[in-house]
Amino acid sequence: SYELTQPPSLSVSPGQTARITCSGDALPKQYVYWFQQKPGQAPVLVILKDSVRPSGIPERFSGSSSGTTVTLTISGVQAEDEADYYCQSAGSSNTYYVFGSGTKVTVL
Amino acid sequence: EVQLVESGGGLVQPGRSLRLSCAASGFNFGDYAMHWVRQAPGKGLEWVSGISWNSGSLGYADSVKGRFTISRDNAKNSLYLQINSLRADDTAFYYCVKDVMMRWEPLEDNYLDYWGQGTLVTVSS
Numbered sequence: 145s146y147e148l149t150q151p152p153s154l155s156v157s158p159g160q161t162a163r164i165t166c167s168g169d170a171l172p173k174q175y176v177y178w179f180q181q182k183p184g185q186a187p188v189l190v191i192l193k194d195s196v197r198p199s200g201i202p203e204r205f206s207g208s209s210s211g212t213t214v215t216l217t218i219s220g221v222q223a224e225d226e227a228d229y230y231c232q233s234a235g236s237s238n239t240y241y242v243f244g245s246g247t248k249v250t251v252l
Numbered sequence: 253e254v255q256l257v258e259s260g261g262g263l264v265q266p267g268r269s270l271r272l273s274c275a276a277s278g279f280n281f282g283d284y285a286m287h288w289v290r291q292a293p294g295k296g297l298e299w300v301s302g303i304s305w306n307s308g309s310l311g312y313a314d315s316v317k318g319r320f321t322i323s324r325d326n327a328k329n330s331l332y333l334q335i336n337s338l339r340a341d342d343t344a345f346y347y348c349v350k351d352v353m354m355r356w357e358p359l360e361d362n363y364l365d366y367w368g369q370g371t372l373v374t375v376s377s
Contacts, residue, residue: 145314175360175363177363177364179297181297185369186347186367186368186369186370187297187347187367188367189363189364189365192363193363198365230296230297232297232364233358234358234359235358238357238358238359239311239357240299240311240313240314240358241287241289241299241302241358241364242299243296243297243298243299244296245296246296246297
């Protein structure tokens, strides 16, 4: 089955920039969505359609796409951004949804 | 304010059945597709099933086909998931999730916008 690949973890200091990648062969043809999940909470959509920020999401969250890799960038990371981040796209023939394995962002 | 409240989880023996429910409020439930997404403790997210606004189209992950049945009652603003022949690897938080479109398929304009807080299903003898 189709897979999306994310790095398991990354650490960043407050105020620095965090870049989380999501790779998949079909991504040039499919949108990617990013979800933030804090411990004990439900996921929250932070980026839709590769680079669109939903209302209420801080401007420091942005998304970009290049070929088979999509990137979530958090500029000026804050302690409250410490969370797991999941990318999500469509499976083959648009018959199912697929999530990446998640990236744990630690703010040092 | 959109609210999705799941219920029906608990400790269940392997092989038994369980029915999860999701009570929706704060939006016109009958206008949107809905989904179930699960997350094993400490693990990642897995899409389980989706249902179109009028129940005319259903979708399931390969891992649950034949054992899970999604349904909805628009008059009651409720979404359901019937789980049969429960296995240990079904142990997970089950989230009720709203789509932005009427159909559930992951087409260009579909995405998952609101999630409930989840209900925990534990399968163990």
